[in-house]
Amino acid sequence: MTREEAGGSPAGDAPLVALRGIVKRFGDLTANDHVDLDVRPGEIHALLGENGAGKSTLVKILFGLLQPNEGEIIWQGRRVTLDNPEDAADLGIGMVFQHFSLFENLTVAENIAVALPRGESLRDLDKRIAEVGARYGLALDPGRPVWTLSAGERQRIEIVRALLREPRLLILDEPTSVLTPQEADTLFVTLDRLAAGGCGLLYITHRLEEVKRLCQRATVMRAGKVVAACDPRVESVSRLASLMVGSEVVEVRPAPAHAAGPVRFELRDLSLAPTEAHGIPLAGVSLAVRGGEIVGIAGVAGNGQSELFAAMSGEVEAETQEAVRIDGQPVGRMGIDRRRRRNAAFVPEERNGHAAAPRFTLSENIVLSLHATSGVARRGLVNGAMARQLAAAVIKAFDVRKGGADPMAGTLSGGNLQKFVVGREILREPGVLVVNQPTWGVDAGAAATIRQALIDLAARGAAVVVISQDLDEIFAIADRIAVIHDGRLSAAHPAREIGREQIGLLMAGSGEGHAHAA
Amino acid sequence: MGVTEAILLTVITAATPLLIAALGELVVEKAGVLNLGIEGMMAVGAACGFAAATLSGSSLVGVGAAVLAGLALSAVFALLVLGLATNQVASGLALTIMGLGLSGLIGAGFVGTNRDAIPPVYIPGLTDLPGVGRLLFGESPFVYVSLALALGILWFLGRSRAGLTLRSIGENHVSGHALGLPVLRVRLYAILFGGACAGLAGAYLSLVYTPFWSPGMTAGRGWIALALVVFASWKPLRVLFGAYLFGGATVLQLHLQAASIGFPSQALSAFPYVATILALVVMSVGERKATGAPGSLGAPFVPDR
Known part of the structure; x- marks a missing residue:
């Protein structure tokens, strides 16, 4: 009945649906505060x-899927509850x-x-x-x-x-x-x-x-x-x-032209079978990152980014020692701690549950990734005072907003927790940093802080690899860009010489030779 | 009756309770719920079935009581894991412990009581056929029910709309909920079905297999049924195969014991369990990892509000 009425009227001003004064609260958080919205046919x-x-x-x-605390939904002039x-x-x-x-x-x-x-x-x-x-x-x-x-x-x-x-x-x-x-x-x-x-x-x-x-x-x-x-x-x-x-967008300062240093991080023909069902096998991945540069790895989600990160960090070991090198030393068969001791640092994609344990305090989360390198855990004992000190240093340097002295990681907002997990690694001054989706789902302010910190780290001589699905981010910070598709990594092109269109074709799996023909 | 026929008959007898219980659990797990309480539900089914049959004098009443008892116990489980979103492993273990205790209490007055087993089907002419008559047309009614269940579940999961809904919910309950599928209601029905099957399997034990009640008579069959589901990669026909394999190994083991080949009888008793699990593991090796395992298996579901 209602459909026929709508079908008879031209795509005019009568709204198809109107939301009036929608309020939705989750505990203390008001996710929707008297929201009005209408959509016309x-x-x-x-x-x-x-x-x-x-x-x-x-x-x-x-x-x-959710019920509002207040407000109404009007569908084609009629109030409805869903x-x-x-x-x-x-x-x-x-x-x-x-x-x-x-x-x-x-x-x-x-x-x-x-x-x-x-x-x-x-x-x-x-x-x-x-x-x-x-x-x-x-x-x-x-x-x-x-x-x-x-x-x-x-x-x-x-x-x-x-x-x-x-x-x-x-x-x-x-x-x-x-x-x-x-x-x-x-x-x-x-x-x-x-x-x-x-x-x-x-x-x-x-x-x-x-x-x-x-x-x-x-x-x-x-x-x-x-x-x-x-x-x-x-x-x-x-x-x-x-x-x-809500304010003018903060732009990151573009990277100064780095004098490219020696190769600090290298993958040589790295192939790896997936460890999970529905995983992506890595096939012949090669990449050399010099000190002082940021290499961005673009790609559509699910093309082997997680697998590549795991192989770079040592969460999954390569088949040969030679496949991964840090500062010229082969580390392919080494786990993540031994790679960390060679002055590499890693920030995985998922901040809640992978980069940080949400139900652990911030200082405990410091121990989780720095135990191998900082002396915060010695002879099987945790130095709590030192962990709190390190946490405080990260919090200060990266302007992490939090409630309480040493709150659980899960209570921080996405942007603040992300600043914390990135800052935790950067404060170590690593020679190699690999970070997966550094600003996924964080607010613009936090994203700018994190991107700036990555650029500054590279400027101090570190080799930085950023895996990201956000092309804008990659263009904003990367010196060279490679694209991952179906477990294969393209050559890394200088960011100033490669266009969005060519990257798009690589992301879709078209060979580099076809880029101009298409 | 030939020797082969006699052996095959005992194989089927040993396999049937496992098959019924495992098929019920398969449906539960396909809906994404892990119910470790089969052993307990079987035991209560066996005790209630025997008690009701003895008191009423009717086997049919006994079977009905066993099914209802399994159903009731699974309803308790459903209340815990669906209503209160408790841990499914802990709730299932509690259910088994409670069921074993409860069955002892219910059956206490019936220990030592004997009654005639539910007779096998007899069709004049057909059952008397030489060689295959008893095997095809003279089984216990439970055997025909169990085979019908296997085929029915195969059709339900693979072909019917409701089966697709159930599989989807077991695969990913968040997506299912987002699409408007009634996650908790479907899981409730699945759990109740699993409970009824376990109760029925218990009835077979106390009314057909050993027509008397003794505490602990389920003897780990509930656990084997659970293992069968996993090693059969959640496929009904493989559950059927696994159950019959287990039945066969049980009979073989009995004959070996009788022949007294100088092997410890305890080790021989373990043989059917080991053989069945080995065979099913070998079958599932080489398949893609985790194929068939419902994606949301064992995870509690609490919708946002």
């Missing part, structure tokens, strides 16, 4: 904000999740079938997948198990799954964060077609160029509140950025 509406601004919480409420995602889907709300809601060991068709309404026939599902795929340029092989697919293909499953339910409103949460630039272009074409067909789209992102290119309206959130609503087509990127961050 046929428009692509950007929801902008930094990590932690409350965007994901808001769309989870709109998709029935108790669960099924309610939202029945109204015509579809969602493409940031961290995919897929089942690795099931096939593409099974992943789609499981989300269809109960009682709907699955008989010609393969045909319907093919139809939707053809209409929107989303090719999929229904019989493939998901774990064999790339991130771009996985996202297609999510989109096809949402489209098969013929949504009136489609929510996309950071859809390009796992895509190559070329895959993102394909996605934008799909989204334009959907909007042209009258579907409303709510597009969540912190990437401003995309918003300018794709969206007709934008709502900007900061610290749980809506701070601006604007037309992104007429605003400048720097104005959008300052709305999002």
Whole structure:
């Protein structure tokens, strides 16, 4: 009934959905503070904000995954309550999740079938997948198990799954964060077609160029509140950025031209079988990093970054001693502590649970990574006073904001904990530093502090390797850039000589020779 | 009746309780829940089944009571691990200990009581066929139920929509919840099904296999059923194979003991366990690591609110 009414009216001003005064609290934290938002049919509406601004919480409420403490949701003029995602889907709300809601060991068709309404026939599902795929340029092989697919293909499953339910409103949460630039272009074409067909789209992102290119309206959130609503087509990127961050964005000082020193960290034809199910094997990875330079390793998530980090750090040992060298010494068969004693330091990707133990205090976390090198643990005993001293030094040098004298790591915000785990290693003045996703999910201020510290460390003569999915970050700090795809690492090109397009092609696995032909 | 036929009959007899219990656990684990309480639920099923059958004089009432007892005990487990999101390993172990104790209490008045075993099926003409008659048409009704269960579960998990939902939830409950699948409800049904199967397996022990009650009569079969599920890579037909292999090894071991080949009988008693696990390990070697293991197995699920 409601659908017909909406179908009869042109893509006009009547909102498809309106959120009014939404409040959502988690304990002391107010994730959404009286948020208003509306989306019209046929428009692509950007929801902008930094990590932690409350965007994901808001769309989870709109998709029935969370219940608001206050406020109302008005769907096509009618007040509704959404108790669960099924309610939202029945109204015509579809969602493409940031961290995919897929089942690795099931096939593409099974992943789609499981989300269809109960009682709907699955008989010609393969045909319907093919139809939707053809209409929107989303090719999929229904019989493939998901774990064999790339991130771009996985996202297609999510989109096809949402489209098969013929949504009136489609929510996309950071859809390009796992895509190559070329895959993102394909996605934008799909989204334009959907909007042209009258579907409303709510597009969540912190990437401003995309918003300018794709969206007709934008709502900007900061610290749980809506701070601006604007037309992104007429605003400048720097104005959008300052709305999002709340102040002028801090730029990192570009690296001075380093006199490249001797090779301090080297991988020679490193091949490694994965240690986990669904892992990526490393194949013939070679890389030489000189003192004084930062080498950035770009790539789409899940192309062997974790495996490469584990091999560099010694969490997984190489097959030969020669495969990894620190300051000319072969260390391939050595574990992480022996590599640390050779003046290397490592910061893994996941700060909660890998780089730091969330239920340990900061000083205990100091012991976890510095026990081999600092004398904080001697003859099996922990020197607590020294650990607290070291923690205090890191906290001071990196402006780590915390509550209490020595709080548990898990109580720190993402940005502050990340500053702590990066600072912990940098304060040692390592000769080699390998860091995986140094600023993933942290606020702009913390990201700038961390990036500056990496640049300064390299300027003091260290060899720095930064593995990152954030191309902007890599271009901001790296002297040379290599790309990892399917466990293979490209040659490292000087950052000033390689363009985004060429990196995009490498990320998609096209050979370097084809870069210009495409 | 030939010797081969007699041996095969005993193999099937030894395999059936394992098969029923393991199939139930397979469904539970496919939904992402690890229930280590099978041994306890089997024991309570055996005790309640025997007590009810003796008191009422009806085997059917006994079987019904056993199934209900297994169901009830699994409902306690479901309350703990789903309602209160407790640790599944600890809750399952507690369930086994509680079940073994409870079965002793329920069966205390029936130790030494004898009753006739539930008779095997008899179809005039067919059962009398020479060679295969008893084997194909003269088994205990439990045997036909267990085989039907195996095929039914194979179809349910592989072909039906509800089975797909169950597998998805076991694979990744966070994704399942995000898609609006009723994670806790499906897990509740799976746990109850597993409990009913364990109760039924217990009934087979006390009403068919050894038609009397004695404390501890489950003798570790619940644990073997658990191991079968894992080593069979969560595949129903492999569970069937594993159960029959175990039955075969049990019978072989008995014959070896009777032949007194000068091997310690305790070591021979361990033989079926070792042989079954070895065979299934060999089968699963060479497969991709962790294939078949439900991704969310053993993890408690607490939705955000």
